[in-house]
Amino acid sequence: MGSAQSRRITPGANPTKRKNATKKNATKKNATKKARPRNPATQGTPVAPAKIIQGDCLDHLSRLAKHADRFDLVYVDPPFNTGFAHSARKKRGARAQGETAYDDSWGGLNNFLDMLRPRVTAMRTVMSDVGSLWLHLDHRAIHDTKIILDDVFGAAHFRGEIIWVPGNGSRRRSGPGVTHQTILIYSKTLEMIWNGDDPALREPFAATSLRTHFRKKDEDGRQYRDRTINGKTYRYYADEGRRLGSVWSDCPAMNANTPLSDETTGYPTQKPEALLERIILASSLVGSRVLDPMCGSGTTIAVAARLGRPAVGMDRSATACRIARKRIR
Numbered sequence: 149m150g151s152a153q154s155r156r157i158t159p160g161a162n163p164t165k166r167k168n169a170t171k172k173n174a175t176k177k178n179a180t181k182k183a184r185p186r187n188p189a190t191q192g193t194p195v196a197p198a199k200i201i202q203g204d205c206l207d208h209l210s211r212l213a214k215h216a217d218r219f220d221l222v223y224v225d226p227p228f229n230t231g232f233a234h235s236a237r238k239k240r241g242a243r244a245q246g247e248t249a250y251d252d253s254w255g256g257l258n259n260f261l262d263m264l265r266p267r268v269t270a271m272r273t274v275m276s277d278v279g280s281l282w283l284h285l286d287h288r289a290i291h292d293t294k295i296i297l298d299d300v301f302g303a304a305h306f307r308g309e310i311i312w313v314p315g316n317g318s319r320r321r322s323g324p325g326v327t328h329q330t331i332l333i334y335s336k337t338l339e340m341i342w343n344g345d346d347p348a349l350r351e352p353f354a355a356t357s358l359r360t361h362f363r364k365k366d367e368d369g370r371q372y373r374d375r376t377i378n379g380k381t382y383r384y385y386a387d388e389g390r391r392l393g394s395v396w397s398d399c400p401a402m403n404a405n406t407p408l409s410d411e412t413t414g415y416p417t418q419k420p421e422a423l424l425e426r427i428i429l430a431s432s433l434v435g436s437r438v439l440d441p442m443c444g445s446g447t448t449i450a451v452a453a454r455l456g457r458p459a460v461g462m463d464r465s466a467t468a469c470r471i472a473r474k475r476i477r
């Protein structure tokens with residue numbers, strides 16, 4: 149994916165420690181391990197500005213299209229066409245029976261798609277030439293939406309899809325279980341920012357592979373293997389891990405939805421910060437403008453700002469905007 153060579157990043161050896169580590173653990177590990185270098189192009193330190201605008205994103209996007217500023221990354225997690233209204237929790241720990249956060253009944257799939265088409269078209273207009281759209285849905289509407297996106301973006305601009313395994317799907321007795329959601333990725337042109345070597349897009353090698361293949365050690369004691377492909381030899385280090393595939397099961401939804409978690413806002417269908425962090429690190433740079441036109445509780449906006457990307461969130465739900473504004477403050 150991604151031919152934007154000039155934008156490609158050479159990562160540091162490994163990611164910095166993620167913020168979830170407890171202070172105690174961090175101190176202990178820091179004492180024994182050297183700090184891992186950050187990737188300065190993808191992991192910025194200063195918090196970037198963020199703003200939340202209430203209203204139908206179609207109206208706001210049409211206004212934004214008149215300005216020159218464009219977005220390098222658009223992530224959108226629309227309603228899923230579930231057929232019912234979603235309620236927020238009144239407070240952390242309460243049951244999700246508070247005010248209606250947003251209605252997700254459209255009177256059928258065709259109406260849902262009629263709502264979506266002009267909005268994704270408007271999203272494309274405000275994207276930069278190296279920008280990408282990540283659109284998140286589930287089995288109810290993802291296949292029909294792909295046909296719309298192929299039409300709006302051109303099938304050649306379909307760059308891949310992520311199968312996200314939230315860890316909480318239904319395992320039905322009466323039919324096949326539904327334990328994943330899908331994120332489609334489209335670019336505006338044939339270029340897109342893709343930080344394929346970023347540590348956020350790596351995972352540890354399987355234990356068997358480490359045992360079988362990584363038998364050698366270099367002068368620093370790092371385990372590696374050399375592979376010769378078409379006459380050229382490549383060296384792979386065990387501690388750098390391998391590139392991630394398209395199935396992501398390590399960003400559990402629970403982090404966003406259980407009352408015990410710090411990031412839970414009580415907004416229904418909130419997505420976990422770890423998922424957005426990976427998407428943002430994959431396909432934007434420090435300083436890239438990030439947009440979430442149906443931002444709900446503001447997960448994308450909060451994470452983008454933290455990673456040094458100026459971010460704009462839109463939502464037509466007053467409840468969403470109140471929660472998202474509080475969150476980015």
Ligand SMILES: C[S@@+](CC[C@H](N)C(=O)[O-])C[C@H]1O[C@@H](n2cnc3c(N)ncnc32)[C@H](O)[C@@H]1O
Pocket residue numbers: 203204205206225226227228249250415416417418419420441442443444445446447448462463464465468
């Ligand atoms: C699945 S939720 C987004 C959840 C969000 N990703 C989060 O982490 O909290 C979908 C959101 O789309 C919003 N929405 C639906 N139609 C919209 C429209 N036309 N313009 C703006 N927001 C819209 C809903 O109000 C709802 O908050």
